[in-house]
Amino acid sequence: MNKxxxxxxxxxxxxxxxxxxxLIFKTPEAWGGYLQPWAVKLLPISIDQxxxxxxxxxxxxxxxxxxxxxxxxxxLVATLHILTVLTVSGITDITVRDVAILAGLIALTVDxxxxxxxxxxxxxxxxxxxxxxxxxxxx
Amino acid sequence: MTNYALLFTLATIGISxxxxxxxxxxxxxxxxxxxGGSCDIVLKSKYNKIFFIHNDILGFLAYxxxxxxxxxxxxxxEPIFIWNFFLKILIxxxxxxxxxxxxxxxxxxxxxxxxxxxSALTIWFMGLIIxxxxxx
Numbered sequence: 001m002n003k004x005x006x007x008x009x010x011x012x013x014x015x016x017x018x019x020x021x022x023l024i025f026k027t028p029e030a031w032g033g034y035l036q037p038w039a040v041k042l043l044p045i046s047i048d049q050x051x052x053x054x055x056x057x058x059x060x061x062x063x064x065x066x067x068x069x070x071x072x073x074x075x076l077v078a079t080l081h082i083l084t085v086l087t088v089s090g091i092t093d094i095t096v097r098d099v100a101i102l103a104g105l106i107a108l109t110v111d112x113x114x115x116x117x118x119x120x121x122x123x124x125x126x127x128x129x130x131x132x133x134x135x136x137x138x139x
Numbered sequence: 140m141t142n143y144a145l146l147f148t149l150a151t152i153g154i155s156x157x158x159x160x161x162x163x164x165x166x167x168x169x170x171x172x173x174x175g176g177s178c179d180i181v182l183k184s185k186y187n188k189i190f191f192i193h194n195d196i197l198g199f200l201a202y203x204x205x206x207x208x209x210x211x212x213x214x215x216x217e218p219i220f221i222w223n224f225f226l227k228i229l230i231x232x233x234x235x236x237x238x239x240x241x242x243x244x245x246x247x248x249x250x251x252x253x254x255x256x257x258s259a260l261t262i263w264f265m266g267l268i269i270x271x272x273x274x275x
Contacts, residue, residue: 011155015148022147022210066151067158 006111010065013104017062017078024055039088057081072112079105140213142272146265147209153202153261160195160254170254177250186243194240198258201233205265227269234266
């Protein structure tokens with residue numbers, strides 16, 4: 001990914017996480033309403049407590065992605081978080097937004113993976129190889 | 140709410156800008172100067188500090204405070220009028236300082252720094268939002 005587009009996506013995703021975290025703090029009960037009944041039954045704590053935890057997690061993830069700190073790790077955590085959200089909230093009118101966020105997060109994770117992890121992943125190693133410029137042909 | 144969302148978004152953009160500049164300064168690397176090529180002249184000038192604190196750190200702290208206060212106002216944390224007052228004071232001071240730094244670039248240093256101008260624009264937008272909004 002181009003470096004400028006990577007940073008634009010990174011800041012955009014970070015703002016989304018920070019803002020959602022604040023909105024959850026504002027009305028935890030409203031956001032808790034998105035949870036499926038089966039997911040609520042599985043919760044060992046109250047919905048409000050779970051929502052406050054989610055808000056704190058969102059704000060921490062958002063801040064660390066915003067400040068360019070261990071982006072690969074926190075976008076990976078955010079990806080898992082969004083996958084959990086998609087699972088426990090089911091398909092609603094706003095699911096498509098989560099899909100867009102998920103796609104952005106996966107793009108950021110793949111693009112920011114450190115070399116020592118990248119070399120262990122066969123598929124990405126091949127992809128990385130393909131991204132390199134073609135060697136010049138000798139006459 | 141829309142005004143708070145805009146203020147918060149601008150403040151977070153400011154945080155990312157200043158974090159970038161702080162990281163580059165600590166690593167002794169040149170920041171990417173997207174428009175023009177005078178970033179180094181401005182960032183390494185004698186005006187890059189106020190009271191022994193680098194301007195990028197001051198900017199970072201200002202943006203952190205602005206975003207935090209805006210978040211408090213959105214959540215509805217009491218006392219609202221005090222947060223409102225702090226927010227207005229902070230943005231007014233930041234706007235005046237941005238005007239001063241822009242004047243320095245224009246008249247004294249005669250060089251333009253892309254990141255400094257971006258930060259100034261971010262602050263001026265915040266000032267504009269405060270000015271035109273009635274509920275803040």
